[in-house]
Amino acid sequence: MLKIGITGNIGSGKTTVCRVFELLGIPVFYSDDAAKQVMTTDTQLIKNLKQHFGNEAYFDNGTLNKKFISSIVFNNAAELNKLNSLVHPAVFRAFDAWIINHTAAPYVLKEAAILFESGSYKDCDHTILVTAPTPARLQRVIERDNITIEQAEARNSKQMPQEEKVKLADYIINNDNSALVIPQVLHLHKLFTRQ
Numbered sequence: 133m134l135k136i137g138i139t140g141n142i143g144s145g146k147t148t149v150c151r152v153f154e155l156l157g158i159p160v161f162y163s164d165d166a167a168k169q170v171m172t173t174d175t176q177l178i179k180n181l182k183q184h185f186g187n188e189a190y191f192d193n194g195t196l197n198k199k200f201i202s203s204i205v206f207n208n209a210a211e212l213n214k215l216n217s218l219v220h221p222a223v224f225r226a227f228d229a230w231i232i233n234h235t236a237a238p239y240v241l242k243e244a245a246i247l248f249e250s251g252s253y254k255d256c257d258h259t260i261l262v263t264a265p266t267p268a269r270l271q272r273v274i275e276r277d278n279i280t281i282e283q284a285e286a287r288n289s290k291q292m293p294q295e296e297k298v299k300l301a302d303y304i305i306n307n308d309n310s311a312l313v314i315p316q317v318l319h320l321h322k323l324f325t326r327q
């Protein structure tokens with residue numbers, strides 16, 4: 133079974149594109165969601181995160197204080213690296229456990245915002261990059277997450293530039309509204325299922 137990594141910079145529309153693959157019956161592992169999941173269920177990881185970021189990283193009811201963590205990591209590269217080094221091994225384990233339940237699928241998608249930055253693209257048979265121009269991407273996340281342009285730019289600046297990712301990706305899905313997304317998805321689906 134093929135493992136396909138799918139990524140794109142913040143606001144590119146990778147989650148939206150993944151929903152189309154799901155409509156075709158393709159299982160999608162959402163790394164961002166998995167990260168949030170392990171950060172609230174893996175007791176050793178929770179302990180390590182509290183030890184490093186302080187008890188404020190969690191609310192009293194055990195939920196993650198995303199605003200607090202974001203305010204630290206998206207303004208400091210070393211802190212983001214530390215967060216990544218604590219969280220990513222648990223996400224990789226979650227993916228290995230997840231894929232066991234999807235061996236009947238012709239291929240699976242691993243959606244990750246930082247597929248190339250984290251090096252996890254090396255474990256994938258192919259990679260897809262979802263692209264859109266930076267101003268459109270920032271505008272989308274400002275509206276989706278109700279954040280300021282400065283906050284959106286800070287997050288964007290922590291990611292490898294889209295033009296670098298274009299060089300690394302095997303396939304591109306253009307989501308700038310100049311081309312329809314569904315035919316691009318169907319084209320790749322045919323390739324991966326050898327239809």
Ligand SMILES: CC(C)(COP(=O)(O)OP(=O)(O)OC[C@H]1O[C@@H](n2cnc3c(N)ncnc32)[C@H](O)[C@@H]1O)[C@@H](O)C(=O)NCCC(=O)NCCS
Pocket residue numbers: 141142143163164167168197198199201202205212215216219220223244245246287290291
């Ligand atoms: C910092 C956290 C708590 C903020 O949560 P919040 O719900 O507010 O934002 P969300 O997760 O939707 O992230 C917003 C966007 O920021 C970008 N982003 C998230 N994590 C990272 C990261 N480690 N490096 C660079 N960009 C990132 C992505 O484009 C993402 O879609 C959260 O992003 C997190 O725990 N990140 C670390 C885990 C991680 O690396 N996740 C990404 C894939 S495994």
Ligand SMILES: Nc1ncnc2c1ncn2[C@@H]1O[C@H](COP(=O)(O)OP(=O)(O)OP(=O)(O)O)[C@@H](O)[C@H]1O
Pocket residue numbers: 140141142143144145146147148149245272273276307308309
């Ligand atoms: N072609 C498009 N035109 C306009 N809005 C779009 C388009 N594609 C996606 N969006 C919207 O832009 C926002 C970002 O899309 P989505 O959440 O799929 O991006 P993402 O790449 O997963 O982002 P992030 O890395 O921030 O999680 C969403 O609100 C989505 O509905």
